[in-house]
Amino acid sequence: MRSNSCIIMAEDSDHQDSSQLSITEQLSSEYHTVFKDKDLIEPDTIVDEDRIVGRDEQLNKVINIVKPALHGDQPEDMLLRGPSGTGKTLIAGTVATKAIKIGQKRDVKMEFVEVNGKHKKSEHEAIHQITHEFEQLLGLELTSKTGVSTSSRYDRLFEIVDEHLDIGIVILDELDLLVGDSRNKNEAPAFSDILYKLSRAKRIGKMDSSFTLIVTTNSPNSLMNGLNSRTASTFNPTEVAFADYNATELREILKHRQDAFYEDTLVDDVIPYTAAVAAQGEGDARFAIDLLREAGNIANRREERTVTTNHVEEAKNQVEKNYVVDVIENVSFQKQVSLFAAAVVNKYGQEQLSRSEFLSDRSAPAPVAHTLYKWFTDYQNIERRSKHSYLRWMRELGTYEVIEVNRKGRGNERGVFGEYIFHNLPADVMVETLVDKDDRFREALDDEELIRSVVRNNLKDF
Numbered sequence: 001m002r003s004n005s006c007i008i009m010a011e012d013s014d015h016q017d018s019s020q021l022s023i024t025e026q027l028s029s030e031y032h033t034v035f036k037d038k039d040l041i042e043p044d045t046i047v048d049e050d051r052i053v054g055r056d057e058q059l060n061k062v063i064n065i066v067k068p069a070l071h072g073d074q075p076e077d078m079l080l081r082g083p084s085g086t087g088k089t090l091i092a093g094t095v096a097t098k099a100i101k102i103g104q105k106r107d108v109k110m111e112f113v114e115v116n117g118k119h120k121k122s123e124h125e126a127i128h129q130i131t132h133e134f135e136q137l138l139g140l141e142l143t144s145k146t147g148v149s150t151s152s153r154y155d156r157l158f159e160i161v162d163e164h165l166d167i168g169i170v171i172l173d174e175l176d177l178l179v180g181d182s183r184n185k186n187e188a189p190a191f192s193d194i195l196y197k198l199s200r201a202k203r204i205g206k207m208d209s210s211f212t213l214i215v216t217t218n219s220p221n222s223l224m225n226g227l228n229s230r231t232a233s234t235f236n237p238t239e240v241a242f243a244d245y246n247a248t249e250l251r252e253i254l255k256h257r258q259d260a261f262y263e264d265t266l267v268d269d270v271i272p273y274t275a276a277v278a279a280q281g282e283g284d285a286r287f288a289i290d291l292l293r294e295a296g297n298i299a300n301r302r303e304e305r306t307v308t309t310n311h312v313e314e315a316k317n318q319v320e321k322n323y324v325v326d327v328i329e330n331v332s333f334q335k336q337v338s339l340f341a342a343a344v345v346n347k348y349g350q351e352q353l354s355r356s357e358f359l360s361d362r363s364a365p366a367p368v369a370h371t372l373y374k375w376f377t378d379y380q381n382i383e384r385r386s387k388h389s390y391l392r393w394m395r396e397l398g399t400y401e402v403i404e405v406n407r408k409g410r411g412n413e414r415g416v417f418g419e420y421i422f423h424n425l426p427a428d429v430m431v432e433t434l435v436d437k438d439d440r441f442r443e444a445l446d447d448e449e450l451i452r453s454v455v456r457n458n459l460k461d462f
């Protein structure tokens with residue numbers, strides 16, 4: 001193994017100061033990296049069994065549930081529940097991968113696909129992705145997403161599994177986040193319909209082959225309470241619980257990935273320090289690994305040869321921001337509109353917010369944010385949902401830690417009001433993120449003076 005960071009030598013440059021070099025010289029000059037195998041700490045890598053630390057109990061449970069598939073029996077569905085980054089997807093993916101390999105030797109045809117509820121806006125999109133991934137894995141012709149009904153997407157999925165597999169394993173990650181957009185109070189969320197249709201297909205013998213559903217969630221109550229009665233009677237998973245990691249466990253997990261870096265590039269206390277920072281938060285292994293990778297990226301950008309605790313400290317802000325941006329980019333459009341309304345109140349109302357006795361320059365009062373929501377939906381001719389929905393979506397964004405939701409008094413018994421605080425990501429960065437995501441947000445800012453005066457007038461009257 002090479003020691004220390006990798007250095008690729010310049011072809012023809014002997015200058016030291018990169019500011020004096022031509023573009024060609026700079027591009028072909030020395031390249032430093034602290035990473036030997038960065039894949040090991042990339043977000044979606046499913047690592048080998050020998051890198052999984054602990055989790056024996058959960059592994060055994062999942063193995064015992066999947067095992068019948070290798071003997072021609074139908075495995076039960078599973079609900080893996082626990083906080084973010086506690087290994088639910090890793091355990092599901094690793095056991096499914098191993099089972100498929102063993103199945104190949106025993107002539108049991110299995111495949112698994114994974115879809116994340118956070119990244120899907122509707123039932124149709126989710127079922128399309130599952131179908132599409134099975135088509136890809138099995139080398140079938142890819143069918144189109146558009147111009148077909150959701151029910152024909154299901155039919156195609158059932159047909160593929162029936163014709164080509166004995167068992168199709170479907171991992172539905174963070175499924176409680178797939179609520180869909182067109183929900184009124186009496187309508188079940190999208191995830192309820194998905195679970196109903198997938199679990200019912202096997203019950204009524206729609207296929208000779210079958211599915212096993214592995215659902216992961218951070219919020220089992222939202223998921224199970226969101227099922228309508230017909231789904232609740234068909235989807236009866238075996239539950240497996242995952243708890244937060246402590247600093248010692250996180251340290252072990254990181255040590256099992258330290259060969260992502262060249263030897264001696266991680267200064268001695270970097271792994272314990274990173275584990276301690278992650279344990280102080282949520283005990284989330286993803287956060288710990290992301291922190292280590294981002295610390296390495298910072299060292300690389302500065303052309304430094306070692307990763308230190310200072311890099312980890314700096315990485316913390318960046319990783320937290322990335323998480324918030326990721327949530328904002330992936331929530332439904334109505335939630336994005338709700339957030340946009342609150343963020344513009346903060347961005348364009350700075351002067352009044354900082355002058356006020358009971359508001360702050362990092363916040364937006366909920367009544368004004370809601371008025372801006374109404375203004376924006378009129379301006380862009382977008383469906384406007386009830387105030388109740390607006391407040392619920394904002395509370396939900398609070399639980400994802402995109403904003404903080406508070407109740408605040410005006411003083412002198414003049415009543416209380418809801419307040420949104422931009423704690424992890426400044427409001428103007430949120431506005432920029434949304435503007436990049438959808439032109440309707442950009443168009444609203446084309447006339448900045450107009451939006452500024454709408455915000456100011458409403459804050460004045462508040």
Ligand SMILES: Nc1ncnc2c1ncn2[C@@H]1O[C@H](COP(=O)(O)OP(=O)(O)OP(=O)(O)O)[C@@H](O)[C@H]1O
Binds near residue numbers: 052174
């Ligand atoms: N016990 C463990 N050993 C080694 N790596 C782990 C362990 N637990 C989690 N990880 C790593 O932490 C990261 C997050 O894990 P994973 O995606 O499985 O979490 P999750 O519980 O499914 O989270 P979420 O609920 O947010 O989807 C992954 O990179 C995974 O490889």
